Amino acid sequence: MEERRRRVPALAPEERRAALIAATIPLLHEHGLDVSTRQIAHAAGVAEGTIFGVFESKSQLVVCSVVQALDPRPTLDALAAIDRGAHLRVRVAAAAELVHARFIENAHLMSEARKLIFDNRPDPEAQARMAASREQLQAAIVEVFAPDAARLRVSPEKAARLLLLHCGANAFGPFAEPGTFSGEDLASLLLDGIYIRETEPTC
Template identity: 35%
Template sequence: MTPRATPMCPDDRRTALVTATLPLLLEHGRAVTTKQIAEAAGVAEGTIFRVFESKEELVAATLEHAFDPEPFLADLRGIDPDQPLRDLVSALVKALQDRFRGIFELMTAVGMSGPPPARQHLANHRELAARIMADLLAPYADELAVPVEELVRITRLLTFSGSHPHISEGRTLTTDEIVSTVLDGLRAKDS
């Protein structure tokens, strides 16, 4: 018998169940059971249905949580701006890779081909992320052959495609490969 769950308000219980569900979705996809979720959350199976109408509603809430851009934007804002250009671009690429890979892995696990309907408006978050990145890179504008905004665009595109296992034909790019391509190009040094 599952021990009685610690009393929580419904919002806290929802959050705890979403947190327990995310790794299970990555492991089992949509085939995850409410029994597995309850065990991972340390609650009785019926507890799930006190705060969610169905397993599908819990899965949708978990996907919504996983696609929330705010933690990623906070990561970008937390990057140290007072580091050399190469280190700064590396930090930006690493943050982008972590975000993209996490989303790609989850989408593959649950059979998604795009963001959940509630996240179709992600363009404004992409613009905000681009602005944060551009602000971080602005002090180095004189060292760049292109405007800062163009460096951000190219870095994001290369990181997205180079981090996606299907687009990259299973040969994803490392942070260093992306940074070197963006900052140094692919031309031989004595050309």
């Protein structure tokens, strides 16, 4: 008689949580907060009840997945890889392209995160993680401007906020034109302004 096939060992709780979060993230991009536990279980290849063995509720799984999906680490690594020896204009253009691409990719998810984590059922822990991510992103952009701080009329911190504000407005605002965004144009706007200085007025 053939020996029965051995069962595949069950995943440890942390591994199961990670697998469920990984399965949930693409569904959130597709369905938003309307994603069902049935869809998640199907995508993860597990029984629906397995979800509640490692998460207290669907809401907890969704919150964890949203926070994971919005992890800034890939963008932070890309910003850190920008050559600090390159001209400031080149660095700013590259940083703007990276930040804008992040915002466009996650625009829907960021909107859903605000409803879920800040509005509907406030989650202080998730809010703190989201705030930390924003601070990390701004700090990474500050480092792009920092080598040329002495040449700027504003601090690198303010320059970073201006870059983030413009990228955010172009991704989420009512006058957004995402398909026309140019990192070079934003670098020119931030570094040169829009005024043609034929002669400087005297004070």
